[in-house]
Every structure is written in C-alpha cells, then in structure tokens.
Amino acid sequence: MTITQLKYVLAVAEQQNFTKAAEKTFVTQPTLSMQIQKLEDELDILIFDRSKKPIELTEIGRKIVSQARSIVNEADRMQDVVDQQKGFVGGEFKLGIIPTIMPTLLPMFLKTFTKRHPRVQLMIEELTTDEIITKINDGHLDAAIAATPLYQEKIKERVLYYEPFVGYIPQNHRLTSKNEIKTSDLEIEDILLLEDGHCFRDGVVNLCKSSKLNGDQSFQLQSGSFETLIKLSNEGLGMTLLPYLHTLxxxxxxxxxxxxxxxxxxxxxVSLIYSTSELRLQIINALYDTISGVVRGAIAFQDVEIISPKKQ
Known part of the structure; x- marks a missing residue:
C-alpha cells in the first residue's frame, strides 16, 4: 500500500470517473486503474462498484476512503512540521471566504499580507458557509473566513472581529425620523433580504426574532448582493441591513x-476557521495577525451583541 495509491482512490471517489481522476492526478488512466486494482487485490476487497455509472463506492469503499483521506492529509502535513520548526512561512495556501465578507475584507488585507509574506501563494475562493465546512473537512481548504459560531466539532474558530449591523433606511420610511434604531423597531416583513444560503440573511432573521419564514410573509424581494438591496430600498420597497464594513x-x-x-x-x-488537525499554523497565524490588525483600525466598537448566524 502506498500514499500514491490512496491519492488515486481519493481522486476517483471525488470525480466518480477513472479518466477524470487520471487527468487530475497527472497520470495515464491505465496507470491509475492498475494501481487501484493492486490496492484492491492487496486488501482483498472492491473499493469501487465499476458497474454503476457514474462509478460508486462500495460499502467498505466508503470506509476506506475516509481512512485514506486521513492518511493522505497527515502525510501532506509532514513538510508543515519541518516548516514550523524552521519558522518558514511560505507555500500554497487555500483560503475560502464567504460572499458577504469577501468584497470588503479582501481589499483591506490582501496587499499588506502579500507584501509581508511574499513566499505564501494564497489560493482564494468565494464559497458559502456550507461549502467551506465541507471543503475543510475533506482537506480541500487550509482555512476560511466566515461568520461564526458554526458549532462544528472538527473545526477550530479564531475570532477576527465583531462587525455591527447598520440599518439602511430610505426617505419617507417609518424609521426615517429616528436618530438611532433598536432591534425592537425591526419588522421582518419590512426588511429586504439576501437570498437563501447567505449566513448574513440568517443573522438578520435571528435578529428580528423570527422563527418561521412562511408563505404568508413578504419575502419576494430577495437578492444576492447588498448593492441590489440598496437600490431596491432607494425605490421605496423597504429597508435593509448592511454589515458595517460594507457601509464604508x-x-x-x-x-x-x-x-x-x-x-x-x-x-x-467573523472568524478565521480551520481544521482542528491543521498544522500550517505559521501561515494561519500570519493571516490572523494581518487581518485582525487591519480591521482593528476600521472597527472600534466594543459594546456589541452577537447574533448567531446558525439557529440552535
């Protein structure tokens, strides 16, 4: 049994196709098939049901893939142990960021980070919270920036900052005359929301103490961007809530x-999150220090009340 064979198994499990898995691992399809066959012969089992289209894992195959993922991840981290000992901060690092954070936060820290740590090759991807959780657990992301808490047993959270909600209230709205607003002023039917799948939307719903989103409520006006919500609000179609950094x-x-x-x-x-088994702490610490330092100057608020994006 070799690490290479296990990597081939993981590629086929992900692609559900031997040809695509071979392309991803940069080998010929016969070579990949032969190595997987050798592993199956050694273990005296079938990992894949080749009669299905697309290819499926057998029952024992699912267990093998889970174990293989752990073994490959630990093997890949061998170099991380050496890097930490030497104090080296470099290499490819895959970072996920949720859509309601990426447009405002990324420009704030990226230039500073790359200047401080030129040997780090950041691979940044915009992902939903659910996608981030899956990719971190599968070993396809080194870390991510997301709204927390997430209550994931295998994911560690390090708080970067607390970002207040700000009301965007158009002229002639019932709250226009107020200098400050309270959470008790909010009516969920009157708030323009992001589409389902955005944790910022979940936070707003929780903030309004609304436990159900049913057909009797007015949720027809939903958008994937804050810019569209602002435009709809300007048309007199309701108010909306924005994250503080977006208002800048x-x-x-x-x-x-x-x-x-x-x-x-x-x-x-908002936290920097990563697997509890992650060893690339030298880069994680560098990201944490850079982001928290940059944002600290932009958000000076201390008296905050956290609204969880996930209902318990």
Missing part, C-alpha cells in the same frame, strides 16, 4: 440613509 464604501448620498443601532450594537462574529 457606499456613496456619500447613500450614507445619509444609514441608521446605527443603539447600544449594545447587534453584530456578527
């Missing part, structure tokens, strides 16, 4: 429609 980039005219909450400020917790 809107126009001066739009800023006149912002209403801050009275203390404690309802906020979301």
């Amino acid at each position: 980039d809107i126009s001066e005219v739009q800023k006149k429609n912002l209403k801050h909450f009275s203390k404690p400020l309802p906020s979301r917790e």
